[in-house]
Amino acid sequence: MSREIHHIAHRKHPLVLRDTGSSFRCDGCGCLGVGSHYRCDLCDFDMHEFCATCPPASTFAFHVQHPLTFDRAGFLDGSVTCSMCEEPIKGMNYSCWGCDVCVHPICSQLPPTAVSPMHMAHTFVLAVGAPVECTLCRTSCHGRYQCLPCNINLHPKCLFGTVPTPVTVPTPVYIPNDVDALDKIVRRVTLLNLI
Numbered sequence: 001m002s003r004e005i006h007h008i009a010h011r012k013h014p015l016v017l018r019d020t021g022s023s024f025r026c027d028g029c030g031c032l033g034v035g036s037h038y039r040c041d042l043c044d045f046d047m048h049e050f051c052a053t054c055p056p057a058s059t060f061a062f063h064v065q066h067p068l069t070f071d072r073a074g075f076l077d078g079s080v081t082c083s084m085c086e087e088p089i090k091g092m093n094y095s096c097w098g099c100d101v102c103v104h105p106i107c108s109q110l111p112p113t114a115v116s117p118m119h120m121a122h123t124f125v126l127a128v129g130a131p132v133e134c135t136l137c138r139t140s141c142h143g144r145y146q147c148l149p150c151n152i153n154l155h156p157k158c159l160f161g162t163v164p165t166p167v168t169v170p171t172p173v174y175i176p177n178d179v180d181a182l183d184k185i186v187r188r189v190t191l192l193n194l195i
Helices: 049-053 156-160 179-194
Strands: 004-007 010-025 032-040 045-048 057-060 063-071 093-096 101-103 113-116 119-133 140-147 152-154
Touching (some): 004 049, 010 045, 032 049, 045 049, 113 156, 119 152, 140 156
Antiparallel strands (some): 010 032, 113 119
C-alpha cells in the first residue's frame, strides 16, 4: 500500500496513510472507520484505505452473478440504502443496478463466511437477495449471513454485534459468546423445526 496517494475525490493535496488509533468518518463513503486510513491534515479529509484504492469494478462473494461497478459520485442525499448494512449511502458505492444491489465500499469487504458460537452446526455464508426475516432481531434483511440447512438468516450487525459497517470485524471471524442471543436463536430454530 502506498504511503502517499493522489485521489480524484481530493485534488487539493496528497492523502497520507495514517493510523491515528481513533475513529473517523470516511469522506469517500460517509461510513465510520477506525485504524489505518488515508488523510489530509490540512483539509481534515479522511478515507478508508479500501475507499481510496478500490478497483473500478469487482466481483464479490455475496454477488457473483455480475461485477459490481464503482460509483465515486454516490448518492449524497442518502436516498439509497446499502444492501449489506441497510444504512443510507451518502457517497462512494458499488452497484449492480440490474440486480438492485448497492453497497458501501467498506461493506463489500465483509468476510464471505463466518463462524459463531450462537450456531456451531454450520458456517454462515454472506449473501444478498430478496428480503427475509432476521432470525435474531425479527426485522427484514437483504444483506445477511445465512445458514441454509437450518434456515437461519442474520444481519451482519446481528451476527457480529458491531456498528452498522464492518469496521471492527475481527479476522478470522469468531463471534463473542452472547448467551442471550444464543438463547433467542436456539428458541427460534427449535420453534421452526417444530412447525
